[in-house]
Amino acid sequence: MELLNRIGENAKAASRTLAGLSGAVRDRGLEMLAQGLLDACEDILAANAQDLEAGRQNGLRDAMLDRLRLTRERIEGMASGIREIIALPDPIGRTLSGTTAPNGLKIRKVTVPLGVIAIIYEARPNVTSDAAALCLKSGNAVVLRGGKEAIRSNRAIAECMRRSLRSAGIDENCIQLIEDTSRETAEGLMKLNDYIDVLIPRGGAGLIRNVVMNSTVPVIQTGAGNCHIYVDRTADVDMAAEIIFNAKTSRPSVCNACESLLIHRDIAREVLPVIKARLDEKQVEIRGDDVVCEILQDTVPASEEDWGTEYLDYIISVKTVGSVEEAIAHINRYSTHHSECIVTQDYRAAQQFQDEVDSAAVYVNASTRFTDGGMFGFGAEIGISTQKLHARGPLGLPELTTFKYLIDGNGQVR
Numbered sequence: 001m002e003l004l005n006r007i008g009e010n011a012k013a014a015s016r017t018l019a020g021l022s023g024a025v026r027d028r029g030l031e032m033l034a035q036g037l038l039d040a041c042e043d044i045l046a047a048n049a050q051d052l053e054a055g056r057q058n059g060l061r062d063a064m065l066d067r068l069r070l071t072r073e074r075i076e077g078m079a080s081g082i083r084e085i086i087a088l089p090d091p092i093g094r095t096l097s098g099t100t101a102p103n104g105l106k107i108r109k110v111t112v113p114l115g116v117i118a119i120i121y122e123a124r125p126n127v128t129s130d131a132a133a134l135c136l137k138s139g140n141a142v143v144l145r146g147g148k149e150a151i152r153s154n155r156a157i158a159e160c161m162r163r164s165l166r167s168a169g170i171d172e173n174c175i176q177l178i179e180d181t182s183r184e185t186a187e188g189l190m191k192l193n194d195y196i197d198v199l200i201p202r203g204g205a206g207l208i209r210n211v212v213m214n215s216t217v218p219v220i221q222t223g224a225g226n227c228h229i230y231v232d233r234t235a236d237v238d239m240a241a242e243i244i245f246n247a248k249t250s251r252p253s254v255c256n257a258c259e260s261l262l263i264h265r266d267i268a269r270e271v272l273p274v275i276k277a278r279l280d281e282k283q284v285e286i287r288g289d290d291v292v293c294e295i296l297q298d299t300v301p302a303s304e305e306d307w308g309t310e311y312l313d314y315i316i317s318v319k320t321v322g323s324v325e326e327a328i329a330h331i332n333r334y335s336t337h338h339s340e341c342i343v344t345q346d347y348r349a350a351q352q353f354q355d356e357v358d359s360a361a362v363y364v365n366a367s368t369r370f371t372d373g374g375m376f377g378f379g380a381e382i383g384i385s386t387q388k389l390h391a392r393g394p395l396g397l398p399e400l401t402t403f404k405y406l407i408d409g410n411g412q413v414r
Contacts (some may be wrong), residue, residue, distance in 0.1 A: 118141050143189070372394060
């Protein structure tokens with residue numbers, strides 16, 4: 001705990017300094033971060049290659065290795081994401097509302113940073129730069145605790161960003177990485193109430209559940225993604241197949257990938273072979289109910305557990321339903337409340353689906369893969385919030401602020 005306390009003290013002090021900097025100074029620091037990533041590209045790739053080799057030796061699945069892998073293009077994308085954040089309006093110091101009380105007091109509600117944000121995340125090293133950049137733009141210090149699979153990559157990225165902050169004249173402790181990836185440091189971070197203002201877990205269901213159940217620091221719950229696509233009876237078959245193929249296979253290890261598919265029974269015999277033909281291109285394993293197993297050869301019978309599983313792999317569960325109401329009921333029972341889609345040509349069914357499905361992002365005729373801060377115009381995101389208090393959906397700059405009331409008087413007493 002001594003190490004964590006020292007990191008916490010440094011973060012708290014840095015957050016107070018950072019809160020006093022202008023938006024222009026913070027943006028200059030962000031530009032240094034973006035350029036620093038590009039300048040350190042070879043060092044970051046070398047560290048990532050070591051993580052990938054260790055992952056292979058430890059038996060990581062191909063989908064998880066893809067989650068871990070950095071390329072020059074991905075690092076360039078990380079830098080571009082930071083520059084997109086620079087272009088966004090400063091979220092700090094905005095007046096949300098204002099009024100003058102009958103006694104003449106002028107009361108304003110103004111946005112301010114949260115303070116110190118801690119993030120516990122797993123094997124995606126791009127989270128290190130995305131989270132740091134969003135926190136810097138919103139005036140927050142950040143404490144990062146990644147997983148052991150990406151420790152070399154995360155260390156290289158964090159060292160690069162801290163050098164960039166020093167060059168910009170900003171306290172490097174605005175960005176800190178906990179290099180001890182043991183369970184004890186994660187548990188200690190969850191109890192660091194004296195220094196941490198909010199904790200954000202980003203990763204699989206087990207990690208998120210552990211943080212939510214054990215943290216005494218306030219938590220914003222993010223993103224396990226048992227995302228569904230429902231193919232309604234009026235769906236365009238080719239459109240449905242293309243959306244499902246993209247949502248399942250473009251990057252199966254991410255939280256906005258489709259994991260569960262629902263098909264209206266009236267079109268099951270027509271649409272399932274078309275969907276399977278596309279999924280076969282990526283050797284996706286289908287786990288289906290009795291109707292699906294009857295229609296499609298080589299289908300694995302689904303268990304009850306399959307309906308609620310986030311596979312993060314080339315596996316998908318498929319169930320047939322008799323109505324949009326049955327589809328909605330199934331989704332609301334088994335979903336992690338991340339992202340869901342209906343493919344339909346029926347306006348009323350689409351409206352009902354969007355009204356009644358209880359998830360952060362609800363699509364009509366589009367891939368769930370769009371649930372992303374960059375796609376939503378936020379530059380990047382720290383995670384996808386699946387809760388309802390304070391923040392929901394992609395966590396961008398506005399969700400990393402709180403507010404305080406500023407009251408100006410002229411001698412009023414009560």
